[in-house]
Amino acid sequence: MSVYALETEALGVSFGRFRAVDGVSLKVAKGELRVLLGANGAGKTTLMDLISGRTRSTSGRVLLNGRDVTNLREYRIARAGIGRKFQIPSIFTGLTVRQNIEVAQSHHPGVFSNLRIGRSAADRARVEEVIDLVGLSDQMKTEAGTLSHGQIQWLELGMLMIQSPDVILLDEPTAGMTQAETGKTAAIINRLKGNQTMLVVEHDMAFVRDIAEKITVLHLGRVLAEGTVAEIESDAAVRAAYLGSQEISAC
């Protein structure tokens, strides 16, 4: 089996004549947290779309634990083990935090049958473990519709985690969060590091510094640089690409 949870090989897509992602090769090790950085329009979201099957690639391959999942249907890629969290929440507002996690855990179709079926002690323990991981133990019985923006994002992360995906894709996990919520999100991600492979798109450099091990910088659809936070921040090509932008220099 591959030592890499996620690999892209010369992955690309063209929209008409425009090459939004142009031959991107990434190797993300099992348990690694990889941050994707890049200016607006660099191709970060499109790359996530290609990996998760939302957009069909026109060249290259995507490998999950060495298995080719290129251009499978989105639900099949999710089922294979690539979980994605979007910015728009998809929680059940009338259910409690715990019930939301239980619904996500169950493989049985239908919300209400999910709540009625018996759960093993191991399943219940895993629900509590995940709720603890995302920092919502005190809100276990809280109706999800009354949670704050940050808490909703953590609940959604928990709903992904309970399905034990091999790889989690997070698109700007701190968008719209307060500073305190951003700090807590960094703590959650740091707790997952090492056990959970993650690919995270993020603009907030202070947050990136808090969580990043290795960063891949995209520019005009290509990999411009790869390295640690310190390496990336001192990279002349990255600085040149960001010139005039606040993203790296200001943080």
Ligand SMILES: Nc1ncnc2c1ncn2[C@@H]1O[C@H](COP(=O)(O)OP(=O)(O)OP(=O)(O)O)[C@@H](O)[C@H]1O
């Ligand atoms: N379906 C599409 N059709 C045509 N062009 C597209 C399509 N999707 C994305 N693009 C273009 O591809 C380029 C990359 O967009 P993408 O959203 O991936 O960038 P990004 O790095 O995620 O930027 P941001 O940080 O602003 O989200 C942009 O120029 C965008 O307009």
